[in-house]
Amino acid sequence: MGQILDFYNIIFLVLAVVVFLRLRSVLGRKTGSERPPVDPYQGRDRPEVGDRDNVIPMPPRGAPGSGPEPVGETGEPVPEGSALDRALRAVMAADRTFEPNHFLAGARAAYEMIVTGFATGDRKALRPLLSKEVFDGFSAAIQDRESRGEKVETTFVGIDKAEIVEAGMRANFVQITVRFVSQLITVTRNAQGDVIDGDPTKVSDLVDIWTFERNAGSADPNWYLVATKTPD
Template identity: 50%
Template sequence: MQDSFDVTTIVFLALAVFVIWRLRSVLGQKTGHERPPIDPFTRRETADPARPGANGADNVVRLPSAGIDRPAAPPASTPPADRWAGVAEPNSAVARGLDEIAKAEPDFDARGFVEGAKAAYEMIVTAFAQGDRETLKNLLSRDVFDGFERAIADRESRGEKAETTFVSIDKAELVSVETRNRVAQVSVRFLSKLITATRDASGKVIDGNPETVVDVTDVWTFARTLGSRDPNWQLVATEAGQ
């Protein structure tokens, strides 16, 4: 991605054991028209005052009914091979990874996760361009936030401003799903169209083009401890995709 959007070139290898996605929401669908950032956290079912982030500023990709602990119910029958249709190919590594998550949390909604991830992607990209540290702090793990904050501070020290406009998110697909020591890590490849530009202190465009739509590919990784009372997924890594 261009310098005006260098957030996607930063790779964060540290995985917080305390995990989120809303990066999605995260993880909304795009129509190709500019509009305000989407709040990916509206998928929550009920607010629990005792839960961190219950004041509405949490970074949440809600798994259906994931806010309470419950023993995993034994499967009544072998899940169908196409249970992840539209998200993963039958018997693929991604499908097997989703099966592992579903064993720990039978209510896991892979399609909802992808939609949430798309919303989180837009929100985080927009917040980074605007230098909105408060929004980023609520969406990122500490290590990832520190990296984003340094990039924003460097840009501000030069008197530069980044401009990013979403045109569309054309595709969001799961490319890797792994579970280690009860921590699930889900990587999502985003294919999007953006308008990006960086201006110097005088307002002159020094990178990008405010009139040109560019194709962007990014891979973001979200993680969460399965079985945790915390339904949040955290963004733990970003990289420019191929």
């Protein structure tokens, strides 16, 4: 009787060893279908990189360039814990595609296109860059200028500085306000070609504060100019 029990014990022991080895062979190697480690700073609905060509995926926090530290041409960091720092981090949490320096590069390009487009009266170039309200205002100003036969000649010298000064959310919309300091040569001529404003030989400094907006919940990655003002 003892021999029979020993015989069955040996069989169960062999089976247990076989099962253990099989489990180890499966659990101990990667099959290619594992999920990546969870990043606590990464949103669930982050878009895939291939979905939108101009979306820059956010690196994990702590990686170089991952935070909102450099936000201007000077490279000066936003003071940690400041109102702007908190606002930028709130925006980055709501819109995982937002990265301050990448945004500023696009804002600089848009600024030059808008300034030159307004000067030449190019409504076609302006329309995709402006909100409806801003476009209507620009279009009305262009129409008024055209009705008097005036023309604006603008040479865009460059942008000395572009820095984010405000950031925030309006419902699901991200709003970023940028202060631009640029240099232009601009002249307005009347219908007879006489200079009525500006100086064709003088480079003028121009300071603008513009607010851009995009829908953080939309697949459209484009930003639109929604407000403009000049400093007091």
